[in-house]
Amino acid sequence: MLIKKPEPGASARIASSEITPEAVYLERRRLLQAAVALGVVGLGTALAEDTEAVGSEQKSLQYTRNARYSLNEPANSYKDITTYNNFYEFGSDKGDPAANSGRFKPTPWSVTVAGEAEVTGTFTLEDILKPHALEERIYRLRCVEAWSMVIPWVGVPLANVLKRFKPTSKAKYVAFKTVYRPAEMPGQRYRSLEWPYVEGLRIDEAMHPLTLLAVGLYGKTLPNQNGAPLRLVVPWKYGFKSIKSIVEINFTEKEPPTTWNLLQPSEYGFYANVNPQVDHPRWSQARERRIGAPLFQTRVPTLMFNGYEKEVAHLYRGMDLRRFY
Amino acid sequence: MSPTFVRRYVKPAVFVACSIPLLSVLWRGFGLGGTDLGANPVEQIQDTFGQWGLRLLLVTLAITPLKDWFRASWLILLRRMLGLFAFAYVLLHFLTWLLLDQGLYWSGIVVDIGKRPFITIGFAALLLLVPLAVTSTNAMMRRLGRRWKTLHRLVYPISLLAVWHYYWQVRADTREALVYFAILLVLLGWRARQLFARNRPATARPTSSGTVSRTAPES
Numbered sequence: 001m002l003i004k005k006p007e008p009g010a011s012a013r014i015a016s017s018e019i020t021p022e023a024v025y026l027e028r029r030r031l032l033q034a035a036v037a038l039g040v041v042g043l044g045t046a047l048a049e050d051t052e053a054v055g056s057e058q059k060s061l062q063y064t065r066n067a068r069y070s071l072n073e074p075a076n077s078y079k080d081i082t083t084y085n086n087f088y089e090f091g092s093d094k095g096d097p098a099a100n101s102g103r104f105k106p107t108p109w110s111v112t113v114a115g116e117a118e119v120t121g122t123f124t125l126e127d128i129l130k131p132h133a134l135e136e137r138i139y140r141l142r143c144v145e146a147w148s149m150v151i152p153w154v155g156v157p158l159a160n161v162l163k164r165f166k167p168t169s170k171a172k173y174v175a176f177k178t179v180y181r182p183a184e185m186p187g188q189r190y191r192s193l194e195w196p197y198v199e200g201l202r203i204d205e206a207m208h209p210l211t212l213l214a215v216g217l218y219g220k221t222l223p224n225q226n227g228a229p230l231r232l233v234v235p236w237k238y239g240f241k242s243i244k245s246i247v248e249i250n251f252t253e254k255e256p257p258t259t260w261n262l263l264q265p266s267e268y269g270f271y272a273n274v275n276p277q278v279d280h281p282r283w284s285q286a287r288e289r290r291i292g293a294p295l296f297q298t299r300v301p302t303l304m305f306n307g308y309e310k311e312v313a314h315l316y317r318g319m320d321l322r323r324f325y
Numbered sequence: 326m327s328p329t330f331v332r333r334y335v336k337p338a339v340f341v342a343c344s345i346p347l348l349s350v351l352w353r354g355f356g357l358g359g360t361d362l363g364a365n366p367v368e369q370i371q372d373t374f375g376q377w378g379l380r381l382l383l384v385t386l387a388i389t390p391l392k393d394w395f396r397a398s399w400l401i402l403l404r405r406m407l408g409l410f411a412f413a414y415v416l417l418h419f420l421t422w423l424l425l426d427q428g429l430y431w432s433g434i435v436v437d438i439g440k441r442p443f444i445t446i447g448f449a450a451l452l453l454l455v456p457l458a459v460t461s462t463n464a465m466m467r468r469l470g471r472r473w474k475t476l477h478r479l480v481y482p483i484s485l486l487a488v489w490h491y492y493w494q495v496r497a498d499t500r501e502a503l504v505y506f507a508i509l510l511v512l513l514g515w516r517a518r519q520l521f522a523r524n525r526p527a528t529a530r531p532t533s534s535g536t537v538s539r540t541a542p543e544s
Contacts, residue, residue: 076364084364092498095363145496147365192498263497282441282494284433289426291364295354298428 058220063134063154069210070138071307076149076292078218084291085225086143087244088193089178089185096187097225104184106221106228106245115175115251118166125229129215131164132156136219137212137233142274142306144238144260146299147289153233154216159207167203167251174206175199175256176232177248193259199243200256200270201234202315210235210311236308238272269325273316274306278325326399339403343410346377347417371421378414379487379505385411386484386512405461408480412458415487419451443493450486453479481516484509 075081087097090104109125134154142148162174178197182188188195205211212233215222222228227244234241240260250256260268267281276286287299305312316324326335350370353360362369385407392400427434437444457477459465466473488509492502 080364088497092496094365147368190498190500192500282443284437284441287430287433289365289367295366295425296428298430299426 058216058223060220061134061154061216063136063216063219066135066137070136070152071140071150073138073140073150075138075152075218080292081149081151081217082223082225084149086145086239087187087225087227089187089195089197089245090225091187092192098223100186101224104181104224104228104245106224109229109247111230111246112248113165113250114248116168116171116253117251118168119164125215128161128230129156132160134215139212139233139235140306141233141235141239141242142288142302144240144268144272144280144285146280146283146285146287146302147291148302148306149291152218153212153214154219155212155214155233157209158211158213158232159209161213162206162249165249165251170253171251172203173252173254173256174201174203175248175250175252176201176243176246177250178243179245179247194262196247197243197259198256199232199241199258200252201241202255203251204315205234205312208312208315210308236274236305236312238274240268241272271316271321271324273312273321273325274302275304275321275325276302277304278322326397328399328402331399331402335399336403336406340406343381343407346373346414350374367421367425371418371426374414374418374421375491378411378418379491381407381411381414382480382484382487383505383508383512386480386509390512390515409458409461412454415451415454419448443490446486446493447490450483450490453483453486457483481513484513 083098084094085097086094087101090097090100107125110122111125111128112122113120134156136152136154138150138152140148141151167174176199179185180188180196182195201211212235214227214231214233215229217223217226222231227242230246231244232242232246241258255270258268258270260272261270274285279285285302288302289299290297303309350362350373352358353362354366354370385404388400388404388407392398423429423434427437438448439445457479460469460473460476469476488502488505491505492499495502
């Protein structure tokens with residue numbers, strides 16, 4: 001694999017130097033807002049600042065299509081992908097994330113890396129992505145609620161990023177955390193789930209070439225409602241494993257807690273692999289509704305590991321998948 | 326308000342109001358005025374019908390207490406229509422699930438009704454509503470006499486099942502379901518109090534002498 005290997009501690013050094021521009025950026029933003037408030041700056045600038053704040057403008061990304069890891073199925077429309085979301089930080093209805101995420105600020109962004117790794121610290125998003133080429137992958141996304149979509153993600157394989165932090169032999173799991181900003185994420189003001197949202201993968205799952213660290217979809221940066229600016233995509237697991245708006249990556253020796261499992265352990269397991277034979281206690285997982293299908297089209301059968309069986313089945317050889325659901 | 330006024334103006338207005346959810350589904354289903362049913366139309370249709378079935382069930386249950394609180398006896402003239410609308414929406418909710426969601430996939434449907442408790446109780450609520458809808462005509466009321474009222478008390482367990490059905494399918498945010506539950510508790514609580522108040526004078530009578538004999542048998 002083509003990975004630029006940084007010298008030990010290199011990332012950490014870059015990080016400390018990159019934190020300053022963040023502060024400068026924030027300062028500049030504050031000054032600009034103050035200027036707008038004082039009426040010094042013209043209306044045009046004020047409007048420009050406003051559109052930036054609601055995040056309606058997604059930036060185009062440079063990427064290449066990874067054909068090997070792309071489905072030959074038509075992708076869902078941009079509208080479907082960005083208006084039908086489960087992102088409880090912005091509310092529990094499917095339309096809430098699109099409606100309530102306008103105040104969320106995905107830039108500047110930094111991620112803290114901690115735990116069983118040689119390279120730890122806080123890194124800017126640019127820092128984390130810099131050595132990697134972005135690629136597009138068209139994945140199936142299967143929600144635990146028995147619906148699915150096909151989404152053209154843009155991102156980098158998680159493994160390539162994680163390797164730069166040099167996880168030690170003690171790193172058996174990787175834990176992730178979503179940002180906690182109740183002021184910008186109205187859903188976090190009510191404890192429907194325990195905030196901040198946390199998720200985790202076994203290290204071999206995290207290092208699997210299918211596991212993607214996504215920064216965009218449809219060739220543009222992620223909209224807020226889809227987990228801007230940085231999210232996980234684990235296509236063979238139910239959607240809730242693909243944690244959004246990540247601010248923390250932690251290499252751990254023990255299996256980390258995961259949010260939905262904390263809420264209802266009998267319904268949501270740590271593994272959460274898509275499995276048509278193991279039902280959710282309250283509904284069947286055998287078939288799924290494809291979003292965007294015509295009204296009278298029936299559900300389609302759910303595939304083992306969401307159709308990625310060939311690639312990932314070996315990770316679970318010998319495991320009782322009814323027990324480790 | 327005179328009964329004639331209610332029959333001529335209020336009832337038609339309420340009829341139109343109760344039809345709005347259905348009309349809006351049809352309107353959006355045909356994409357009129359650039360509207361649509363969103364990314365998951367089947368879910369949208371099913372949720373709309375189910376929600377209005379539940380809401381109208383509670384509205385029907387609220388008629389008697391409201392009539393008492395506001396001394397508005399004319400409200401009773403709307404109750405049958407509201408109850409039938411509730412039934413219609415519950416039935417549409419079920420048919421949406423059967424035809425659009427499950428696509429008449431019978432093996433799955435039968436398993437779900439038997440095995441998924443929230444579907445079982447929802448289905449039970451629908452079945453229990455059928456005799457109430459069937460006996461809602463004047464002729465049936467006359468034929469059943471006093472038994473009609475007894476039969477229609479089924480609406481109390483039905484509404485409990487309905488709220489429970491809604492609560493049970495929630496993944497994490499139970500607030501809306503709890504609001505329905507609170508409303509139902511008020512409506513049922515009011516009836517329990519009425520029942521208690523009606524029965525008290527009868528049981529209090531033997532103790533009118535002032536010395537309460539708690540061990541004295543009633544008869």
